[in-house]
Amino acid sequence: MNILWDFDGTLFDTYKVFTDVMHEVLGEDIHKDDIFKELKISFSHATTFFELTNKQILEFKEKEKTVSPELKQPFPYVEDVLKKAKLNVIMTHKPRVEVQTILDFYNWNHYFVEIVAGDDGFKRKPDSASYEYLHNKYDLDIAIGDRVLDIIPAKKIGLHTCLFQNEAKGADFYLHTYKDFFDKVRI
Known part of the structure; x- marks a missing residue:
């Protein structure tokens, strides 16, 4: 996936x-x-x-x-999903240096083939340009986010969507914990 x-x-x-x-x-x-x-x-x-x-x-x-x-910890079990995925990309509004600082601290850089950060020149979500760019390059299956803002561009380009710790309407899948990812998300 x-x-x-x-x-x-x-x-x-x-x-x-x-x-x-x-x-x-x-x-x-x-x-x-x-x-x-x-x-x-x-x-x-x-x-x-x-x-x-x-x-x-x-x-x-x-x-x-x-x-x-150290105070910005990964969610439990998310690393299990990262390990089992075929590939992972990040799209965030956070500046690249801040993303890299956290990924470096947890030694997680190797899980991601590409990061589109807030200072890379793409319009902010819910604009879909950054999602389109990543999807065209990596043939993505699903977008996972914690806000409706994260799934709007994914829906626009035809990706499956998953909301994490958010029950707002509109997603294909909902997770409260990543422990359930492989039981609940089936593509």
Whole structure:
């Protein structure tokens, strides 16, 4: 199986870190659950929802970069899926250097034949250009993400879709844990 992966919230459990950092930036008045909920839609959505200034957005990005990769752990059992896949690619909005830092820390570079990162010049999801590029090059079977934003471009180009830890309508498959991947995802 040839798999396109989202990065944050799909391969790595990073939203706890994002939530904590945004909570620091916003202050104590906003509950972390509310921050998490808005971040899971998208970072740009959360910045608009909470009315962050450009200065606060920069502060968030700088603080988040300083958090150790050790606190951005891979989800349990995801490595089992990576090992069994024929090939894996990543499409993320995260800057390449940040992706590489985390992959280097966990020694996971060898699992991915290509990474399309946020600073590679493609339009942001839900635009499908980056997915089309990867699909044309690698004949992908499925796209896995944690947000509807991750599956919209996959649906547009005819890929199977899987939402991870998200029950929103529209995906072909749903997983709460990667332990169930090979039982639930059949292509």
